Amino acid sequence: MSFKEELLTKTQEIEELLKRYLPEETGFQKTVLEAMNYSVTAGGKRLRPMLMQETYRMFGGSGPVIEPFMAAIEMIHTYSLVHDDLPAMDNDEYRRGRKTTHAVYGEAMGILAGDALLNYAFETAAGAFALELSERTARAIQILAGKAGIYGMIGGQVVDVESEGQAISQEKLDFIYRLKTSALIESSMMIGAVLAGASDQEVEIIQRVAKDVGLAFQIQDDILDVTSTLEVLGKPIHSDEKNEKTTYVTLKGLAEAKQDVEEISNQALSALAILEHKNPFLEELITMLITREK
Amino acid sequence: MSFKEELLTKTQEIEELLKRYLPEETGFQKTVLEAMNYSVTAGGKRLRPMLMQETYRMFGGSGPVIEPFMAAIEMIHTYSLVHDDLPAMDNDEYRRGRKTTHAVYGEAMGILAGDALLNYAFETAAGAFALELSERTARAIQILAGKAGIYGMIGGQVVDVESEGQAISQEKLDFIYRLKTSALIESSMMIGAVLAGASDQEVEIIQRVAKDVGLAFQIQDDILDVTSTLEVLGKPIHSDEKNEKTTYVTLKGLAEAKQDVEEISNQALSALAILEHKNPFLEELITMLITREK
Numbered sequence: 001m002s003f004k005e006e007l008l009t010k011t012q013e014i015e016e017l018l019k020r021y022l023p024e025e026t027g028f029q030k031t032v033l034e035a036m037n038y039s040v041t042a043g044g045k046r047l048r049p050m051l052m053q054e055t056y057r058m059f060g061g062s063g064p065v066i067e068p069f070m071a072a073i074e075m076i077h078t079y080s081l082v083h084d085d086l087p088a089m090d091n092d093e094y095r096r097g098r099k100t101t102h103a104v105y106g107e108a109m110g111i112l113a114g115d116a117l118l119n120y121a122f123e124t125a126a127g128a129f130a131l132e133l134s135e136r137t138a139r140a141i142q143i144l145a146g147k148a149g150i151y152g153m154i155g156g157q158v159v160d161v162e163s164e165g166q167a168i169s170q171e172k173l174d175f176i177y178r179l180k181t182s183a184l185i186e187s188s189m190m191i192g193a194v195l196a197g198a199s200d201q202e203v204e205i206i207q208r209v210a211k212d213v214g215l216a217f218q219i220q221d222d223i224l225d226v227t228s229t230l231e232v233l234g235k236p237i238h239s240d241e242k243n244e245k246t247t248y249v250t251l252k253g254l255a256e257a258k259q260d261v262e263e264i265s266n267q268a269l270s271a272l273a274i275l276e277h278k279n280p281f282l283e284e285l286i287t288m289l290i291t292r293e294k
Numbered sequence: 295m296s297f298k299e300e301l302l303t304k305t306q307e308i309e310e311l312l313k314r315y316l317p318e319e320t321g322f323q324k325t326v327l328e329a330m331n332y333s334v335t336a337g338g339k340r341l342r343p344m345l346m347q348e349t350y351r352m353f354g355g356s357g358p359v360i361e362p363f364m365a366a367i368e369m370i371h372t373y374s375l376v377h378d379d380l381p382a383m384d385n386d387e388y389r390r391g392r393k394t395t396h397a398v399y400g401e402a403m404g405i406l407a408g409d410a411l412l413n414y415a416f417e418t419a420a421g422a423f424a425l426e427l428s429e430r431t432a433r434a435i436q437i438l439a440g441k442a443g444i445y446g447m448i449g450g451q452v453v454d455v456e457s458e459g460q461a462i463s464q465e466k467l468d469f470i471y472r473l474k475t476s477a478l479i480e481s482s483m484m485i486g487a488v489l490a491g492a493s494d495q496e497v498e499i500i501q502r503v504a505k506d507v508g509l510a511f512q513i514q515d516d517i518l519d520v521t522s523t524l525e526v527l528g529k530p531i532h533s534d535e536k537n538e539k540t541t542y543v544t545l546k547g548l549a550e551a552k553q554d555v556e557e558i559s560n561q562a563l564s565a566l567a568i569l570e571h572k573n574p575f576l577e578e579l580i581t582m583l584i585t586r587e588k
Contacts, residue, residue, distance in 0.1 A: 028469050029449035031456060036444070083409060088381075088401035107382035108455050111405065115377060115412065116448045122416045123439035129432035138423035141435070145417035150330070154410045155323035161402050162325060175322050 003284045014046045014053070014070065021071035021124055035105040035113035036120065040078050042098055048073045050285065052188040055206060058279035061196030065132045069140055069191050072125040076148050077184055079117035080157070086110055089161065097234070140191045147187035156180030165244045170251055182214025205271055212268035216290045219261045222247040224294065226254060233294050265290040297578045308340045308347070308364065315365035315418055329399040329407035330414070334372050336392055342367045344579065346482040349500060352573035355490030359426045363434055363485050366419040370442050371478055373411035374451070380404055383455065434485045441481035450474025459538045464545055471542075476508025499565055506562035510584045513555045516541040518588065520548060527588050559584040
């Protein structure tokens with residue numbers, strides 16, 4: 001099977017898994033359940049659960065305890081998009097060619113559906129204790145909460161929102177990228193490692209790899225916003241310029257940004273290569289993410 | 295010490311505890327940390343942590359494992375108020391005589407501060423595993439997530455929002471009250487019982503007690519909105535009528551509502567009396583909540 005075929009198969013498996021973890025649309029509170037499911041089934045690359053699962057497999061993990069966490073990380077990612085799209089935030093009516101949640105269900109339901117997804121992520125993850133009550137599971141929940149919160153993703157979102165239309169320093173930009181983009185990727189890969197029983201040192205290396213993957217991914221995003229076309233990217237280009245956003249490209253220029261993506265990616269792959277455990281698919285996946293054209 | 299003095303002392307102790315669990319206002323993401331702390335320190339009766347702690351004590355609990363959960367339940371309660379007050383929801387500029395969070399920090403930060411509090415609640419609760427890794431702690435996290443989510447508080451909020459300006463059935467009103475108000479009280483008291491090592495049967499009785507306490511509390515709220523004055527209540531009366539809200543009083547009339555509060559309260563206190571373990575302060579607290587004049 002080629003990498004592309006394998007990627008497709010794995011993505012479909014994750015889609016099936018996510019569906020199993022979504023709530024049934026029944027009861028008086030049906031609307032919010034529909035809005036949650038609408039948001040999660042809107043598609044996407046399912047990168048975070050995939051990175052989690054592949055890291056788990058790399059360290060020899062094979063049981064079902066990873067599954068609730070795979071669903072949970074995608075719910076957290078999705079809630080962050082639902083709230084990001086709200087009128088008081090980015091005010092987006094469309095995402096991936098589909099109406100955003102609040103555009104379909106109204107603003108109040110957009111807020112509540114996001115809250116519900118965040119809460120349900122923890123409800124789902126806490127379900128893992130029924131499968132395995134161990135230090136690993138407890139640590140996985142701690143990582144999940146920590147990397148999504150004020151010292152993780154939300155922290156990055158806050159500074160991102162506050163920085164709009166302002167010139168910001170490289171230090172602040174690094175902070176935003178590390179927290180807004182890398183944090184959930186760190187969470188995914190670290191949880192995979194922890195649940196599979198990786199050592200503290202291995203988990204630390206995985207965290208470094210994930211941090212760099214997130215960073216390179218985000219810089220590549222900035223580059224494509226400048227160099228790609230609407231047709232290839234499937235979304236409007238030059239959106240950062242329009243939103244007066246400081247990006248890696250506006251700060252360092254296109255040439256240096258491209259060079260840095262390559263350096264940071266190589267750094268991530270070298271760190272991964274140190275580890276005794278191998279997963280060729282994971283390596284290819286990371287390379288794809290970083291060198292992608294859309 | 296009189297009940298009132300004891301109540302005051304215990305409330306102050308909880309205020310101190312909450313402060314210890316709030317994040318330090320430092321770093322690039324300072325604004326959201328300030329907004330979180332502003333929301334939590336806005337006051338309130340601290341009922342949920344108090345009910346949790348007193349139920350814990352009733353069953354002989356004495357260790358610190360309850361503390362992160364006490365902080366977490368108040369964070370969840372607070373986030374729900376912050377999001378409830380948003381322009382797209384109830385659009386309230388003031389709460390307890392103080393500007394609401396979004397009125398001070400803006401709408402985007404109101405959304406993010408609410409998200410941050412919900413997430414931090416789970417981050418804080420997950421910290422309990424560092425104190426005690428046990429089935430009890432795992433179950434407490436499961437209860438915390440379950441009672442706050444789509445089959446708990448959020449479920450009730452959703453139906454409440456959707457029912458505004460509509461005539462609704464007794465069945466639907468019971469659903470809203472059970473989920474919107476009782477769920478977090480059930481969560482508080484059940485977590486207290488579980489962490490102290492109460493038996494399944496005892497936890498079930500506590501859940502019934504808490505359900506009734508929440509229900510009676512909410513009906514009393516409806517009654518006071520009709521019978522009290524602005525001066526006594528400290529907030530506008532007849533707000534339900536103004537918002538065209540179906541309440542227990544509009545559905546059943548004032549006389550029957552009053553009778554039902556008494557019946558449900560007696561039911562709660564009788565169920566509590568079945569239990570071998572006693573906590574006179576908890577009994578007095580519940581009686582106060584239900585018979586309160588404001």
